[in-house]
Amino acid sequence: MTAILEARGVTRSFGPIEVLHGVDFSLVPGEIHALIGENGAGKSTMMKILGGYLAPTTGALMLDGKQVSFADQRAAEAAGILMIHQEFNLALQLTVEENLFLGREKRRGPFLDGRAMREEARTLLARLDCHVDPRRRIQDLSVPNRQMVEIARALGRQARVLIMDEPTAVLTGRETDVLLEQIERLKAQGTAILYTSHKLDEIARIADRVTVLRDGTHITTRPAEGFTEHAMAEAMVGRELSDLFPAKAKPGADVVLEVEGLTVPGYVRDASFTLRRGEVLGFAGLVGAGRTELMEGIVGLRPAQGTVRVNGTPLKPGSVRAAREAGLVYLTEDRKDKGLLLGKALTENLTLLALDTFGGVFIDPQAEDQALDQAIEEFDIRVKDRKLLAGSLSGGNQQKLLMAKTMLAKPQIVIIDEPTRGIDIGTKQQIYEFIAALAAQGKSVIVVSSELPEVIGLSSRVCVMGRGHIAAELSGAEITEDAILRRAMGVSETTGEPA
């Protein structure tokens, strides 16, 4: 079959730095073509070029065999090419429906056809099994639901080419399944799909062909058939990969964090749990279970009732700073809106949380620089120019920067919400090792994750949340995917019936 969209010898530079080096790539109708590579390899850049958001510096784009150059993304969209961004592309103050139809509103005469749009919005979302009211504002939605809206928006337009940049990074297994089904459906209709994800099992599940990028260079393109996850990972990172999860350390005896009867109005009800020194405690649950809200309640980012004790001392409620001073910090799942100042330099982001440790009255810029060196080293942040703004890092590298920022505060207890969202497999391993090392040093870690293997692989104990409360606490051999899922969905173990 002939390629619908093709890139020939595409390079792209930002200022003097070239990040794509003559990449060839093609996409045929009715295929799912996966693009994989490490963080910063150039996947998003490539996708943006194909989607008309960025112009190639040199090289050619071919559409249906004819050379094209998209003036802007609107031109690409007119040619039937749509893209779902790695970073959200939604206006927070607008409603779901307004975002879904932005720029292509349905009209009746000169007026908007609100009813039709709401109907269609419901249909689109229902197709994704997402039951969000179309009249809600995006700013009031949880991160996964925002992602579903983002996906629904692309599904709602008749696309010949659909480019999806890590659509599942913020989704749990259940939503991922729904999404993959939809992708299969589109494929069956002849849509060409370009897909990327750091969850290689997804790639293995749906891809027809796989292209590997490493450091801006095209490494290989081959049929997915017979390309194992392990082989993919090695092709990406260019070296042997050992076991993903390190050995679990044995937690100490003393309790460092005690949460008792914590209620976050509207989200979490009466949650109690404890965390021991040197322990990695996992939090699992479905989207909307309230894990994020519970954690935000604990560190004082949300109004909450109940008590939180750190090393036996009650924490001043409502004060993130007090929590930090007690050695408790929280790493947000929403890196773009709550984690990083995208318009600011790397150092400014890195040191913001721990700024008081950088000099006395005056900030010590040398110490900051050193901290950046160390962060780049320790978290393998791939950055070609240290003076870049945080927003120009690749998504995964932003996540690493956020992780480095949090760790710089030298927490005794760290709550990490979705620690490896958008992180490549090689780095994931490093982060897991890092978490295990923290625990081994006597620090305590809470890992909130929608990736069950991650929760299972890291934690010595797992709290399962369902609909705003802690439904179960599993430890040791009890920790299995099946057990977690059943508890999360509120299915009782004995009968297998919904409670």
Place this chain on the structure above:
Amino acid sequence: QEDSYTIGVAIPSATHGFMGGLNYHAQASIARLEETYPQIEFVLTTAGDAGKMVNDIEDMVATRGIDALVVLPFESEPLTSPVQAVKEQGIWVTVVDRGLAVEGIEDLYVAGDNTGFGRVAGEYFAETLGEGDNIVVLRGIPTTLDNERVEAFEAAIEGSGINVLDMQHGNWNRDDAFNVMQDFLSKYDDIDAVWAADDDMAIGVLEAIAQAGREDDMWVVGGAGMKEIIARIMEGDPQIPVNVTYPPAQIATAIELTALGLVSATPVSGRFIIGSQRITPENAEQFYFPDSPF
């Protein structure tokens, strides 16, 4: 009851010294008259622009049922037809200071003399200075009345050979006048006198001159008789030889006459122009009102 009345008084708000004085006199005379004539009620409004003043007048008519209106038009033109409309409803109209654009609307007109204000000052300059002497002028806020004053001033010095080096707007404001005068002093080495067409501006000008240490080189004529300035004239300060009256108390005259016209049969209609006079060390005492804020 039959013999109770309401008088509406609409004046510009107290944005600078002179208007402050005018506001003071309006309030003081209202307080006095309310004592004397318990049957008269007063409505006082102050406006920062012409539109607001028209609103105020509309409100007085629609909600307060005024029997007479005393107005110092913020600007002549825009107030003309609204005041005319008031008149047409049979309400007594007294206009103060800035006349209306159409003659014969008001029953009573009480005013200062802007042409006179410029002329009297100009005459002093013409008498005192001669061929080749240099002066600078600070004008007020750009308005018709400022134009009238400056034109009259220019007419009065015409032929005297006095050299007007520069004119800038000091906007009847101390700070603006201070800045402008500082710059005049940087720009011109030889200035013999300054006409600062308002005493607020004169204060700023005097300060700038003092800073430059050029008190002995030039004198300053302000205007409208601010009490601090009058006091210095009384002391014979050579830097402020004279001043020109433009009494803010004219509003009190207008309100009193209007009240009198309502309660008594005395005919008070007509025109009262309070001429601008030259204040000199000799007569200064009679223009000194220590209680007035101006």
Place this chain on the structure above:
Amino acid sequence: MTDTTVESDATPRRGALRLQTIGPVLALIALIILGASLNSNFLGYANVTNVLARSAFIGIIAIGMTFVITGGGIDLSVGSMAAFVAGVMIMTMNALIPVLGIGVPLVAAGMAVALLTGLAAGLLNGVLIAKVGIEAFIVTLGAMGVYRSLTTWLADGGTLSLNFDARSFYRPVYYDGLLGVPWPIIVFAVVAIVGEIAMRKTAYGRHCAALGANEQVARYSAVRVDAVRMSTYVLLGGLVGLATIMYVPRLGSASGSTGTLWELEAIAAVIIGGTVLKGGFGRVWGTVIGVLILSLIDNILNLASIVSPYLNGTIQGVIVILAVVLQRQGKSAD
């Protein structure tokens, strides 16, 4: 599950929204009750029409300002632009009397000139902001100085007045109306209704909000952001022209001080009405309420001579803040 009412993404947070929405309305009602209790003529025909008619200028402008602010912009030049438009309109009409005589053609010509001048001034702002890319605050602050000084210059430091006969002919456009409703009120109402519909029921309104909420997103959603941004200023310019058409027959003149502080009043009305100053959300009907609140404060201060006139500004300031406190009740800083 149990009785827990864990909120989900399925239900909009109605309660909170409602108080915020209704806040300005409550403030307005409170003012009306206060006015009525202070003076029996307050709700009379004359006072009501007076207040509404005079609100029309700021009102019409504030509706345009709602779009500008919703789109993430600001316009400080509207007051002086109104003065300038009025000046140009008056000069043109005076100049045309020998040609057109006094009558409908003259007034029509004047109106056309006012609208065009307003649109042109708005376009200039829009181009500098949307195309050249200068901060709206600076462009319109500069423009504010420019128009005010140009008007003073045109008027030679004084006042520009419409020829007396022309004015008498034109006067009914402010003072007369339809079925006892003065024209300015009718025009204001029409602009408000059209504005409300445009904001809520058309793609244009959504695009303004999207632009104000997140320009990047709007751009990626095929919204022509530069054009939309520019259009908000042009629209506002046109509405300044329209407001001037109502204003000139009222006072028949223009000077450098015409329209002083209208910009602040208009912006205040917009914000009191619930539009977000940083853009992304606009509420036209709220703006109408905001304008009425501001007008009523002045009106009520005139109803009862309760205080020293020097303190009017204090009372106004406090009421404006209170009107918004009411709106923000229970909502924390954002």
Place this chain on the structure above:
Amino acid sequence: MTDTTVESDATPRRGALRLQTIGPVLALIALIILGASLNSNFLGYANVTNVLARSAFIGIIAIGMTFVITGGGIDLSVGSMAAFVAGVMIMTMNALIPVLGIGVPLVAAGMAVALLTGLAAGLLNGVLIAKVGIEAFIVTLGAMGVYRSLTTWLADGGTLSLNFDARSFYRPVYYDGLLGVPWPIIVFAVVAIVGEIAMRKTAYGRHCAALGANEQVARYSAVRVDAVRMSTYVLLGGLVGLATIMYVPRLGSASGSTGTLWELEAIAAVIIGGTVLKGGFGRVWGTVIGVLILSLIDNILNLASIVSPYLNGTIQGVIVILAVVLQRQGKSAD
């Protein structure tokens, strides 16, 4: 790791940044050249000290405003706050003469009162904005009306003047100085340097910028956002007090019209200097340049009687816009 992390000190956006940064400086230099060519006294000691000393009030205030704007706020009340502070200061000093006599204690008491009044006024703004959560624009617009009217009321519509002898004693604080440099210039310079350091070298400056850039991120980074936001208004209030301490000895008086439009001038200076109006980035030295540009425009217009003074406003407006165009050169709308 591979050779991926090629260290390169060539920042892509350097060029653009540099022009943006240097823009206002170029504008200032152009103005200085223009002034020097128009009048030979322009660069003389007297004119230079005059202009700098006059700039000090707005300058000191504008530096505080830089922090407020960087933190995502705005303060429209500073001009009238200055009038109010001056009024309170003068009344207090006059009242204290019988107690303290004329001398250093009196002046010190006056200064303390001015500072405290400024801080209190700033605190009030800050509480309403940061704690009660009302839009800064509305709070400070309301406060603007309140302070202006309170000052008029305190002055009984007129001017509050400092007792003559007290004033003569206090006068040197404006007119004298150190080594020929008048005090206001020295104070302005000190405030500018401290401000620049605070903005760039301290956690406080970083926190202001973080708050303005993204309040959520700041909150999640353990920045006490309410406290920081409030502190910017308190700081500004304190600086208004300080500016007033320099202002009162100049003319020894205050009235309801003192400080009119200072707010707009201060905000304009901040933006001309390169601070972003929507917050997130502030440049104190830029603000100083902005203040000087604005002062020089006036000065040059006075020195060069080239045009009708009616057109001064037009020229000012155009230059302000041009100064910013220079800065935005090559950068598209944001």
